[in-house]
Amino acid sequence: DIQMTQSPSTLSASLGDRVTITCRASQGLSGWLAWYQHKPGRAPKLLIYKTSHLETGVPSRFSGSGSETDFTLTISSLQPEDFATYYCQYYNDFSYGFGPGAKLEIK
Amino acid sequence: QVQLQESGPGLVKPSQTLSLSCTVSGGSISTGGYYWSWVRQHPEKGLEFIGYVHYTGNPHYNPSLTSRVSISLDKSANQFSLSLTSVTAADTAMYFCARVRLVRGAVDTWGQGTMVTVSS
Numbered sequence: 001d002i003q004m005t006q007s008p009s010t011l012s013a014s015l016g017d018r019v020t021i022t023c024r025a026s027q028g029l030s031g032w033l034a035w036y037q038h039k040p041g042r043a044p045k046l047l048i049y050k051t052s053h054l055e056t057g058v059p060s061r062f063s064g065s066g067s068e069t070d071f072t073l074t075i076s077s078l079q080p081e082d083f084a085t086y087y088c089q090y091y092n093d094f095s096y097g098f099g100p101g102a103k104l105e106i107k
Numbered sequence: 108q109v110q111l112q113e114s115g116p117g118l119v120k121p122s123q124t125l126s127l128s129c130t131v132s133g134g135s136i137s138t139g140g141y142y143w144s145w146v147r148q149h150p151e152k153g154l155e156f157i158g159y160v161h162y163t164g165n166p167h168y169n170p171s172l173t174s175r176v177s178i179s180l181d182k183s184a185n186q187f188s189l190s191l192t193s194v195t196a197a198d199t200a201m202y203f204c205a206r207v208r209l210v211r212g213a214v215d216t217w218g219q220g221t222m223v224t225v226s227s
Contacts, residue, residue: 001170032212034211034212034213034214036154036214038154042219043203043217043218043219043220044154044203044214044217046211046213046214046215049208049211049212049213050211050212050213053211055215087153087154089154089213089214091212091213094167095156095167096144096156096159096207096212097156097169098153098154098155098156099153100153101153101154
């Protein structure tokens, strides 16, 4: 089983801030790492797939990077609609799983 | 544009079987390149992959649930279903049906979710 951690678990930031969320896997993922934004009462929204590929329609202020086990999601300039919980998600050997989430709050 | 819609009872008694369906519209469930999946979120908790099935068969389940879960396809109805047996309060959650796009290794389409409470 692959274990995922995310840090920080909660983050307070202001409009216009640049924020970074980290996701770490217990074993190499060969780039198969995605990021989602999730707001209460709504379905999650895919932001980034395969480490760094921006999903169609997602604003370019979102970006992803990483290597085998360490990945980051960066929001370059926070907008009001960005306050949400962010999850990383892996694919490995026919299995999928999520990280525990990182809640982004307004400072 | 493909859309997914969950349906099923919102209340299930302990020890009984939770059964949900997901209707796929705007596309065929028999299209290659996708896994048809179920994901849940316990109240105030994170997301959990339950499992998935490809249109050719061969479902795959979360090891923590594999003894109780079954995911199947109904190609004639363009639906896929979730069955979870012997439920307890720990199975109370929001259940989402979802489409995994294989080349992206990620869920590109979600249902709106349906809340299922396990209680007598």
